[in-house]
Amino acid sequence: MEEEEEEEEASAPKMPKAADKGSSVLSERDRLREKNFSIDVDSLEPLDDSAAPDNWKEIVSKLQEYRYENAATVDDFHAFLVGLQSDGVSTPHFTALVACILSVQCRDEVALRAMQTLKDRSPGGDVNVDFIYEAPLDDIEDCVRQCNFYKTKAKHIKECGRLIKERYRSQVPSDANSLKELPGVGPKIAYLVQSVSFGQQDSGIVVDTHAHRVANRLKWCNTKHAEQTRKALEGWVPVDLRIPLPLLLIGLGQNICVTRSPKCGECPISSLCPSAGKISSPS
Template sequence: MEQNAYQIKNWIQKFQTLVALMLSSQTKDQITAEVMGRINSLGLTPFKFSKMSLKDIQNIIYPIGFYKVKSKYIYSTSNILLEKYDGDIPNNFKDLLELPGVGPKMALLAMKIAWNETVGIAVDTHVHRLSNRMGLVKSAKNPEQTRNQLESWLPKEYWSSINHLLVGFGQQICTPISPKCSQCLNTTLCPYFLENKPSR
């Protein structure tokens, strides 16, 4: 009985991990956390979401960014998970990508968080920007080009940590506008700083 309860808890956690990733896009972390707290307290599962109206789902996930579109993603994904995976989430990158609203970054993070498997580098806007700015990649035009270039030279043992490191750095120091170069320890190696540092 205990093992069965553990399996159910693990199954719900994996599903809610996927939902959290879907909701986090274009949404502040604090809002995502608040909404996920609501979802967790309600014990929402693919089965429960599949029985809800889109309006009910919207009311639960509001004020998530693009909540109307994401409510459709959650509803459709819940039904697919029930039909194809017995309510669990896919255990591979390819099948995760086929779920509505799930892109490469989300699928890779889901593989790492839910299945503890690192199969690629999750590239979001911060990783994409910093990789180009710091010369880690060469003129990558989109996150997938950045991912492919990073994976071509960065040892796999570092794939799971680079997202976490660069996201925090990009949020606090190497910001999109007016990066805080005076607080950065990488200035002697950074092409952006060397090209834009004030002349003496």
């Protein structure tokens, strides 16, 4: 997978109150909020004490408090992937894979809109292996045109449909190595599908540009690329945090710890962050 470009930053949306739950995605997002942002961090131990930051438990606890009350677009995308398991689609893991490929170098909300267009074009709203296998490439391109690099992504999606139908009998492989052999699927997408769609908690940690940026600003690592950050985090992050931690870091990166002019004055962990107030604003 190619390196992701930095995305434009969105303002921090608040979590909807119970009365605002008007869609399955919002309801799923609220359920996942309870699951992922209410972990007893004090009961967890790092895989390697020598590699873990001294104050990681305090930082994660404060991030949980913040993210419990403040949504980010990553939450909607995560909820969409999880919700596919109960949405009646015939091949939920494949639909998740398609969405993940579209999300590369693309805002979450744009990728979700492209998925909705694909659903509107598919029989019964089911973006399954057979639909992609049979659909002309031009039609797929037209559906995902709003995404960055849509021609390349459409080609990858079409080829994934062919390989999964012919090589895997329409079943998406659940192991990361097989996933990474599919076109358009790098480590981040493989671990995203494995951890969120298949629910494998011991999967690799999902690290995008936001998680990479936040982890480096916290001095949890000193790395140049997201894949290096993933390996550094996997050296100490407890298994029970492998799915929630990316949501915490990515959400903070989308809302507060943005690329340029981070909002350190609004950050829930600014008092614990060695980079607080030290990131130069663009001239």
